[in-house]
Amino acid sequence: MKKLTFLFLMSTCLALAGPGLSFAQVPSIPEVQGEASKEAPPPARKKKSRRKPLRTGSYSADDTAVKEPAAPAPAKAQRPVEPRRVNSLLFGTMEKLETLGALYETLRLQVSAETLAKISEMEKAAGRVAADYFKIEAPSPDREELKTYRGLLGGALQSVKALKDVKDRVKAGEAEAAILLCRDLNEAIDGELAGAKLSVPSTAAEAPRQEAEPAASAETAGNETAALAALSEVRKALEAYKAKEGKYPKSLSKLAPKYIGRIPEISAADHPATREVLEINSSDYDETPFQAITDTGKWLYFTDKKSKLYGRLLIDCSHKGAGGAELYQAGE
Helix, strand or coil: CHHHHHHHHHHHHHHHHCCCCCHHHCCCHHHHHHHHHHHCCCCCCCCCCCCCCCCCCECCCCCCCCECCCCCCCCCCCCCCCHHHHHHHHHHHHHHHHHHHHHHHHHCCECCHHHHHHHHHHHHHHHHHHHHHCCCCCCCCCCHHHCCHHHHHHHHHHHHHHHHHHCCCCCCCCCHHHHHHHHHHHHHHHHHHHCCCCECCHHHHHCCCCCCCCCCCHHHHHHHHHHHHHHHHHHHHHHHHHHHHCCCCCCHHHHCCCCCCCCCCECCCCCCCECCEEEECCCCCCCCHHHHCCCCCCEEEECCCCCCCCCCEEECCCCECCCCCEHHHCCC
């Protein structure tokens, strides 16, 4: 009876599945399991790695996470000076340097070594800007007149004057470093004046005050006389050239050899002997010719035909001569 019931159920299933399926086509349970095992093999068991994980940065037992090394703080950029305030800043620097000079002359008061170093650094930077503009070699930082406190103040003052006049003629950014140094120097001097930090060096306090500068040496006096004689000679040659050609030469070298044998060598004050010529093709100094002086000890010649100074020849030296006037004013 059971067998008949099983056959009946099986025939019913075959009828429902359709005529295309036979007993031979019905897969057995083991075969089905075999096919499944071929299609999806069991995942392989992963082996545990014995290598320790790598760590970067510092680590301690109390840390909940690895700490990365802190990035270095970016360098603080120095704030630039507003363009409309540059002239005011440079004029202020000049006034402060003149104040320091007056305090030294009257009371022998000097700034600290730190501020003195700022003055020296600014003087060199401003001098380089002017020298680059005129395409000449920058004055040596160890010139004789800069070895004294008074000489350093004077040199710094002249350099700031030159910086003020050429700052708008050089490429953008070339004068920025010197201008920033002027601002730093202003703040340093203000701090010393406000805190009454100026002092009298022991050497100056012990030495008796001299009422006048020591007399110039015979060699210095001789150099001055020779420079003034050379100045007169070249000026005569310039006038002779103009009378013949109807204009001044574009360069002093045009004078030789017809109007003068060669440009004479000069050695004004403490400057080394030179025949070099600084030429200024500009009318910017018509009202203030003294601002063109950078104290190089060389010849200074104005070549701009539209300038009031056209054809003017000077000695680029701000030292005082035997007559008490600066040498660049000689013969004026």
